[in-house]
Amino acid sequence: MFITDAVGAAADPIADTPERQALREAVRAIVRDVAPPERRLPLDTAEQFDDELHAHLAKLGATSIGAHPEQGGEGNALDQLVVLEELAAGPTSMAVFMVVHYMGIEILSAHGSREQRDTWLAPLSAGDATMSFCLTEAGGGTDIARAMRTTARCDGGGWVIDGEKTWISGATRSDVYVVLARSADVAGSAIDGITMFLVPADTPGITVRELPTVAVHGFDTCQVTFDGVRVADDAVVGEVGRGFRQVLSVLNRERVNAAAGAIGAGRAAVEYAAAYAAERPAFGSTVGSFQAVQHRLVDAMVALEGARGLLARAAHAEVAGGRADILSSMAKLAASEAAVKATTTGMEILGGAGFSLEYPMQQWWRDVRLWVFAPLNNDMVRNHIAEQGFGLPRSF
Missing domain, CATH: 2.40.110.10 (Butyryl-CoA Dehydrogenase, subunit A, domain 2)
Incomplete structure (x- = not known):
């Protein structure tokens, strides 16, 4: 990550323990080795699910994070965020899959019967089933x-x-x-x-x-x-x-997980655009030497890191058993809009290369739009924050 690379892993507010830092590195290595652009982009174009990548995540134990201990679960919300951010920085579709997967894991862990957990949660946790x-x-x-x-x-x-x-x-x-x-x-x-x-x-x-x-x-x-x-x-x-009240009880986790995905894809777009700008010749120098380009990259990075700070606060509040719905809503709102800004910046810096399916920028640019309206439309997120955070009347 551009921030931890510059100031050290201790500055990571999500991977805040040696174990989570190791998890981040492990998922990053899987993405690098199993789903590099030259493999994942053809799969994306063909609209195919990456079974090989899913198998590697299951072997790592990523599919069991947050599950009931009796079905092999371990870890908490912060561990899920690490996995999702690293996946979205590469094969974004797998991050979306894991957001859905983790929601199912949480529902069955919290509300499923012992028989339901044995029948479905156990294979879901092991990566042997999908929902x-x-x-x-x-x-x-x-x-x-x-x-x-x-x-x-x-x-x-x-x-x-x-x-x-x-x-x-x-x-x-x-x-x-x-x-x-x-x-x-x-x-x-x-x-x-x-x-x-x-x-x-x-x-x-x-x-x-x-x-x-x-x-x-x-x-x-x-x-x-x-x-x-x-x-x-x-x-x-x-x-x-x-049933709907049971769903409401897990929506906080879905919001923070979506925020992690948005941040991951936005971060990857900024890093890719910066590396491209540093090499792309223009007017006797490089695109990255132009002040306007540097400022846009910095603005995108600042927005993403601000969203990551909100995300970390929301996740730590949830893990500690406190109220996290307002913070998670703020994190989802900030992250999704920062990701749109970051990927738009990336597309415009790459120019014609951004328009090519042979480059990953267009994938991030398309995919992050999902999180502006999912799992909840950002206008409704603002309504929720205004109502719950300020005590203002319901506006819809």
């Missing part, structure tokens, strides 16, 4: 609880799920889906009456259609249809009717 989180619908993104049309009705000794989810990551290759469906109408509450289910991907009645997207090509985005899908009572995760 998708089926929440969003075409009629509702941020307002999904109120707009949810997917239903689950009791039917004898089980449930029948009907409905359609969209913008679901990884559904073509997942082994199991975590599905949110409305199981009851609760007067005066949009978020109650929603139940969470574990649904094996091969259950009859499920249809998956991959959606074409502009970015994150190494991890598919899909529409998933549930037509009379039958599951047993033991498919319910946690409490009936409390």
